[in-house]
Amino acid sequence: MSSLAGLLSPLEGRPHVIIVLGKGGVGKTSTSILIASELKTQGKTLLVSFDQAKHILRYLNLRRSMEIVEIDDNLSACQLDIEASARELTSRYSDLVAELFPSLTVLNLEDVTKVLKYAPGVEEEVFLRWLADIYENREYSYVVIDTPPTGISLRTLVLPRLYLIWLDKLINIRERIVSLRYVISKTLGREVKVSDPALNKLYELKEVYSKVKDALSSASRTSYVIVTNPEPLPMFELREILNFLDSELMMKPKLLVMNKVLPRDVATKLGTYDEQARAIEEFKSIQYRSVMIPYANNPSSRLEDIVKLREFIVVVRG
Amino acid sequence: MFKLVKRFLGELVLFVKGINRAILEDSVSALELEYSELEAAFMTIVLGPLVGVKTVSPILSLELLSTLKDEVKFLESRALKGKDLLGDLMSSLGGEW
Numbered sequence: 001m002s003s004l005a006g007l008l009s010p011l012e013g014r015p016h017v018i019i020v021l022g023k024g025g026v027g028k029t030s031t032s033i034l035i036a037s038e039l040k041t042q043g044k045t046l047l048v049s050f051d052q053a054k055h056i057l058r059y060l061n062l063r064r065s066m067e068i069v070e071i072d073d074n075l076s077a078c079q080l081d082i083e084a085s086a087r088e089l090t091s092r093y094s095d096l097v098a099e100l101f102p103s104l105t106v107l108n109l110e111d112v113t114k115v116l117k118y119a120p121g122v123e124e125e126v127f128l129r130w131l132a133d134i135y136e137n138r139e140y141s142y143v144v145i146d147t148p149p150t151g152i153s154l155r156t157l158v159l160p161r162l163y164l165i166w167l168d169k170l171i172n173i174r175e176r177i178v179s180l181r182y183v184i185s186k187t188l189g190r191e192v193k194v195s196d197p198a199l200n201k202l203y204e205l206k207e208v209y210s211k212v213k214d215a216l217s218s219a220s221r222t223s224y225v226i227v228t229n230p231e232p233l234p235m236f237e238l239r240e241i242l243n244f245l246d247s248e249l250m251m252k253p254k255l256l257v258m259n260k261v262l263p264r265d266v267a268t269k270l271g272t273y274d275e276q277a278r279a280i281e282e283f284k285s286i287q288y289r290s291v292m293i294p295y296a297n298n299p300s301s302r303l304e305d306i307v308k309l310r311e312f313i314v315v316v317r318g
Numbered sequence: 319m320f321k322l323v324k325r326f327l328g329e330l331v332l333f334v335k336g337i338n339r340a341i342l343e344d345s346v347s348a349l350e351l352e353y354s355e356l357e358a359a360f361m362t363i364v365l366g367p368l369v370g371v372k373t374v375s376p377i378l379s380l381e382l383l384s385t386l387k388d389e390v391k392f393l394e395s396r397a398l399k400g401k402d403l404l405g406d407l408m409s410s411l412g413g414e415w
Contacts, residue, residue, distance in 0.1 A: 014347075089377065090377075090380075091382040093383070093384075096380070096383060096384055097380075097383075099387075115379075116376055119367075119376045121376065121377075122376065122377065125375055125377045132329050163375070163378070166373075166374045166375070166378065169363075170360070170363065170364075170374070172384075173356055173359060173360045173363075174360060176356055177353060177357055180349055180352060180353040180356065181353060183349060184346055184349050184353060187345075187346050187349075188346060197385035198382055198385040198386055198389075200385075201381065201382055201384075201385045202382070205378070205381065245411060274371065292361050308337055
């Protein structure tokens with residue numbers, strides 16, 4: 001029996017965040033559960049699913065989203081509901097918009113908060129905020145994150161960098177505004193306001209996003225696990241994620257997992273043997289720690305089923 | 319003669335003070351122009367995402383909005399005036415229109 005936690009070590013920092021990436025349907029949730037169920041023996045572990053498929057609710061028998069539920073002594077789990085979070089986040093601002101309503105009517109902004117949850121980028125923003133909170137939470141030694149499919153996850157991981165570019169530009173303009181306001185007031189003998197709430201808010205946001213950006217690019221705070229299947233599209237996404245981690249975050253994955261590997265006779269019967277063999281060959285050629293997990297005869301639907309998969313893990317590169 | 323010199327010097331002092339004041343006001347009005355243009359640019363960037371102009375994240379806009387209440391009200395008064403551009407132009411020319 002092989003230990004995924006062993007292959008992921010060393011896991012420094014508190015909390016150390018393990019981000020599980022991959023194409024939709026490859027088995028990210030099962031892999032996340034497997035990793036979390038091993039890590040709980042080493043320290044308090046939280047398993048968080050950002051995946052909108054919400055499989056974790058069924059696997060771990062959770063009643064509803066947005067609640068941290070204790071599964072056992074050292075393992076807790078939570079399914080996030082991105083739409084509910086977006087709704088909550090945007091409704092928090094509706095009072096403010098209502099207060100500024102007379103002003104904003106001129107710009108036709110009355111309905112902004114009603115439709116804002118559907119605006120491009122809001123989903124990634126919610127994901128990012130949770131991520132920022134997770135890195136700040138010292139209650140857990142390990143946090144395993146089951147991510148949504150590749151596109152949204154990668155956009156979110158690069159978002160802090162984009163935010164910092166925006167914030168730097170806004171800070172430059174705002175600093176000039178504040179300094180001009182100061183000089184004009186001082187020259188004309190008016191009352192001088194030194195502190196500027198907008199500038200303070202910008203500094204505060206810059207600090208938050210700098211911390212997340214640094215944590216995402218730090219091997220001592222974050223480990224990336226990529227899950228794939230022995231099929232062309234999941235393998236294509238594996239390469240895309242590897243390129244992304246290398247070029248955007250200057251990071252390497254800690255572990256690659258090839259899930260749902262069919263037994264030779266079954267693959268031959270289904271006519272997928274050659275395709276699977278090519279994918280496995282390519283997978284084996286990648287120079288990172290990697291494991292293969294065979295296809296389960298009975299699709300896993302409970303925590304116990306998933307934990308049993310550990311017995312069948314084959315280490316390709318240790 | 320003494321009175322004449324005193325009056326001349328007094329007027330010279332006032333003249334120099336006037337020039338100083340003019341230079342100061344000129345400089346301040348240049349600074350004020352840059353200030354109002356920068357503020358307009360800042361507000362456009364911040365409020366842009368709420369009116370369909372993609373600049374920064376809409377959530378970032380909303381977060382900053384709470385710190386910009388005064389500026390938004392100022393923007394409102396300018397925009398409200400802007401609704402009747404012709405009226406504003408005519409009133410700036412003076413007289414009853």
